[in-house]
Amino acid sequence: MKPLNYGRLGPSEPGGSSQPINQPEYATPHPSRKRGVILLSLLSIALIIASAVSAALLIWLRSRPSGQPSPVVIPKPTKAISKTCSKTRFPALCVNSLLDFPGSTAASEEDLVHISFNMTLQHFTKALYLSSEISYLQMDTRVQSAYEDCLELLDDSVDALSRSLSTVAPSLEGNPAGQIKPGGSTEDVVTWLSAALTNQDTCTEGLASLNGPVKDQMSDKLKDLSELVSNCLAIFSATDGDDFSGIPIQNRRRLMDAEISEENADDLPSWLGRKERKLLSLPVSAIQADIIVSQDGNGTCKTITEAIKKAPEYSNRRTIIYVRAGREKLESGEKKWNLMFIGDGKGKTVISGRKSVFDNLTTFHTASLAATGAGFIARDMTFENWAGPARHQAVALRVGADHAVVYRCNIIGYQDTLYVHSNRQFFRECDIYGTVDFIFGNAAVVFQNCSIYARKPMDFQKNTITAQNRKDPNQNTGISIHACRLYATPDLEGAKGNFSTYLGRPWKLYSRTVYMQTYMGDHIHPRGWLEWNATFALDTLYYGEYMNYGTGGSVGQRVKWPGYRVINSTVEASRFTVAEFIYGSSWLPSTGVAFLAGLSV
Numbered sequence: 128m129k130p131l132n133y134g135r136l137g138p139s140e141p142g143g144s145s146q147p148i149n150q151p152e153y154a155t156p157h158p159s160r161k162r163g164v165i166l167l168s169l170l171s172i173a174l175i176i177a178s179a180v181s182a183a184l185l186i187w188l189r190s191r192p193s194g195q196p197s198p199v200v201i202p203k204p205t206k207a208i209s210k211t212c213s214k215t216r217f218p219a220l221c222v223n224s225l226l227d228f229p230g231s232t233a234a235s236e237e238d239l240v241h242i243s244f245n246m247t248l249q250h251f252t253k254a255l256y257l258s259s260e261i262s263y264l265q266m267d268t269r270v271q272s273a274y275e276d277c278l279e280l281l282d283d284s285v286d287a288l289s290r291s292l293s294t295v296a297p298s299l300e301g302n303p304a305g306q307i308k309p310g311g312s313t314e315d316v317v318t319w320l321s322a323a324l325t326n327q328d329t330c331t332e333g334l335a336s337l338n339g340p341v342k343d344q345m346s347d348k349l350k351d352l353s354e355l356v357s358n359c360l361a362i363f364s365a366t367d368g369d370d371f372s373g374i375p376i377q378n379r380r381r382l383m384d385a386e387i388s389e390e391n392a393d394d395l396p397s398w399l400g401r402k403e404r405k406l407l408s409l410p411v412s413a414i415q416a417d418i419i420v421s422q423d424g425n426g427t428c429k430t431i432t433e434a435i436k437k438a439p440e441y442s443n444r445r446t447i448i449y450v451r452a453g454r455e456k457l458e459s460g461e462k463k464w465n466l467m468f469i470g471d472g473k474g475k476t477v478i479s480g481r482k483s484v485f486d487n488l489t490t491f492h493t494a495s496l497a498a499t500g501a502g503f504i505a506r507d508m509t510f511e512n513w514a515g516p517a518r519h520q521a522v523a524l525r526v527g528a529d530h531a532v533v534y535r536c537n538i539i540g541y542q543d544t545l546y547v548h549s550n551r552q553f554f555r556e557c558d559i560y561g562t563v564d565f566i567f568g569n570a571a572v573v574f575q576n577c578s579i580y581a582r583k584p585m586d587f588q589k590n591t592i593t594a595q596n597r598k599d600p601n602q603n604t605g606i607s608i609h610a611c612r613l614y615a616t617p618d619l620e621g622a623k624g625n626f627s628t629y630l631g632r633p634w635k636l637y638s639r640t641v642y643m644q645t646y647m648g649d650h651i652h653p654r655g656w657l658e659w660n661a662t663f664a665l666d667t668l669y670y671g672e673y674m675n676y677g678t679g680g681s682v683g684q685r686v687k688w689p690g691y692r693v694i695n696s697t698v699e700a701s702r703f704t705v706a707e708f709i710y711g712s713s714w715l716p717s718t719g720v721a722f723l724a725g726l727s728v
């Protein structure tokens with residue numbers, strides 16, 4: 128977990144406590160935590176793997192002269208394997224894992240791309256299967272929380288790797304190995320691999336402070352998974368011809384294939400379909416909801432929890448849930464796809480909770496609402512965690528959904544308010560409140576036209592707006608805060624001389640955050656940014672500021688870290704816009720949420 132007081136411990140989990148879419152590629156079934164359902168789901172995954180193994184074996188068999196017996200496997204890497212693995216961060220593991228896979232010694236560099244996906248998926252599937260088998264062990268609340276996190280995250284990673292493999296693997300009809308199929312894109316694959324790596328990181332962090340048989344057994348079952356998916360990401364990224372030019376930290380992503388037209392500039396990211404765009408612009412009275420939540424009994428159901436249960440699972444169709452004014456404690460958000468929550472407005476429709484790490488839970492487990500199903504949209508409501516500052520990490524909203532949109536919402540808490548965990552996300556016209564690391568995670572996320580409020584923290588604390596945890600240079604993740612406003616709440620305004628507020632601090636080695644064309648109040652410390660722990664990540668992070676204004680936006684006294692930069696190039700700044708950073712012009716328009724594709728305001 129992150130350190131409770133600055134400088135006390137080394138880098139780990141944010142916030143700190145002393146206690147230890149409507150897309151066909153999202154159609155892989157999600158196994159439940161019940162052992163029987165997990166086993167059935169894993170059987171279907173095994174069939175996917177088997178078909179990919181068949182492709183690898185076919186390559187190998189075709190390469191052998193006919194009539195010759197199968198050769199004895201010699202554990203020596205081929206030139207193709209050596210060259211492929213030289214591109215990774217863990218080359219020895221890369222070589223050994225590929226040599227164990229059938230057909231790899233006869234494979235070309237192109238074939239090794241999809242073989243690396245297949246091999247990595249096999250390891251994750253096996254880890255999920257074996258991990259689910261230790262559910263019989265006795266666990267206290269904290270251990271159970273970390274264990275359940277890992278099962279959920281492993282499951283999500285298997286889904287992400289399955290989608291990635293189906294996108295890049297060659298078919299038996301002769302598609303070139305590594306070629307992107309029509310059902311996916313380079314950006315999709317890099318996003319899903321980045322999310323799988325983040326999932327594994329979150330799982331291992333939750334286990335880090337534990338002791339006992341569950342930690343021991345899980346550590347054994349999870350061995351090498353993070354390194355394997357990192358290698359897979361590196362191998363795939365190396366096949367993409369375009370570098371993320373202008374950015375010193377490597378992030379290989381392809382730029383837009385087409386220019387964004389002027390008429391699209393005020394539309395939403397293009398991952399949003401025409402229906403979703405309309406839904407985000409219509410008044411509530413004009414929307415026909417599938418499910419209506421009303422506490423007075425005049426709706427489809429009385430609680431949001433009941434509404435989520437009624438929504439279909441893994442649906443490619445948008446399910447609209449209208450939540451009338453009221454306040455509800457929501458124990459958890461189930462994984463459902465293409466859910467859209469519409470409320471009666473900020474402060475009127477409220478989803479609240481008070482879970483915190485003081486309840487012996489992981490930070491991941493404390494969210495008042497957890498949105499993990501692809502295509503999640505929320506509009507005109509409030510997400511709140513009212514545990515208070517003394518209970519430290521307490522998440523109001525956690526988002527791990529790909530192609531997620533949060534529009535005109537309040538997100539209120541203190542420490543670790545908003546967990547932008549993974550995948551691609553867009554926040555527009557939201558008000559976000561917090562103290563320590565209150566926007567944190569490893570999504571590729573853009574905040575636009577949002578008001579971000581620093582609150583008065585506890586004594587001896589410092590406010591940090593962001594804690595971004597990109598851990599691998601090939602991940603396409605980061606926090607972009609564009610055309611927003613940074614304010615102090617009245618309680619902090621009256622005491623800002625006693626408390627410092629910083630733009631962010633580096634949670635992980637390749638932390639990446641930018642502020643562009645954003646108003647910064649005088650509560651922002653002149654140095655701008657805060658160290659995590661001594662010199663950790665100061666030369667590998669990427670922190671940028673572009674054309675910000677206000678008293679706190681002055682860059683004359685900013686930190687002199689190697690990884691910090693005042694961005695002077697519009698080309699470099701554009702890399703962090705909706706159009707290029709989250710490729711929003713390909714999916715946001717369908718939501719109906721207004722957005723700015725480029726830099727112009």
